[in-house]
């Protein structure tokens with residue numbers, strides 16, 4: 001009998017990316033929609049599932065889903081690629097353009113999966129920093145990109161976990177300086193003031209990544225997409241497994257896009273709630289909060305009894321635990337680069353947001 005092989009040496013250091021899944025009444029740690037999908041969508045899906053030939057493989061090209069996504073996003077279908085969540089889109093980009101001897105650039109603190117998937121695919125990661133307000137500094141971008149010469153440059157805007165939206169000028173500067181492909185992760189793009197979708201063109205090495213996991217209330221479905229030049233879309237198709245999009249996924253994604261008005265109403269509600277929660281946090285003594293163009297807020301609470309916001313010893317984690325004791329789960333970001341003592345709260349229903357604010361008030365007094 002043979003021996004079990006050892007995990008690849010370059011993977012042994014990698015810890016998985018997870019936010020604890022704790023069963024609590026108020027779950028505000030993973031930026032999902034707090035609302036179930038529309039009832040009419042669920043009814044259509046139920047009857048649509050009956051019509052699927054489950055004994056047959058699904059449409060390999062997922063043509064109807066791609067057509068519907070392209071028309072919703074206002075781009076020709078040749079520029080659209082769908083996969084099982086935007087994480088799979090990111091993985092496909094790295095499978096196509098990363099790998100041994102190739103590099104990817106990120107600007108920390110940012111979405112950890114960009115680095116994580118890069119490493120899994122054997123891609124070297126070269127990280128730049130961000131300014132104190134968490135925007136990307138074009139000069140720093142030019143410096144890192146000249147030094148690293150990466151095949152792929154990731155920009156996350158609105159940035160997870162800071163919520164900051166980079167302005168158009170920064171994207172233009174990164175596009176001008178990047179020697180390879182620029183990938184803008186717009187998982188929270190619907191909540192922001194502008195979108196790089198308008199910059200996607202056939203002759204520009206730019207890809208914008210979107211997801212159905214947030215405003216579409218379909219995190220459980222696992223569906224995301226990329227919008228980019230057709231030659232990139234063809235390359236992505238080359239690295240996917242045959243039939244990677246199941247028939248129920250294709251159906252549900254297509255049906256969801258029939259409820260655009262409801263989705264836009266949800267965005268408006270969540271943005272209004274985000275502004276309300278932000279104002280409440282700004283009004284709390286010792287709490288620091290950053291502007292956000294997403295469905296979450298990054299904040300730094302003061303430790304109980306402290307006059308000033310962190311990074312006091314354990315302020316973030318102490319408050320995180322106190323919130324949990326009161327049934328409210330948020331994301332602890334205090335171990336991330338530059339985020340000492342910081343927590344991130346997803347915007348929930350008005351009731352959930354009130355419970356969070358009351359629990360935070362109690363935890364920091």
Ligand code: PMP
Pocket residue numbers: 030031084085086087088111156160185187188210211212213219222223224
């Ligand atoms: N990108 C960013 C910035 C995210 O925050 C997330 C979700 N946490 C994703 C991508 C992945 O989303 P999904 O795979 O659910 O589409």
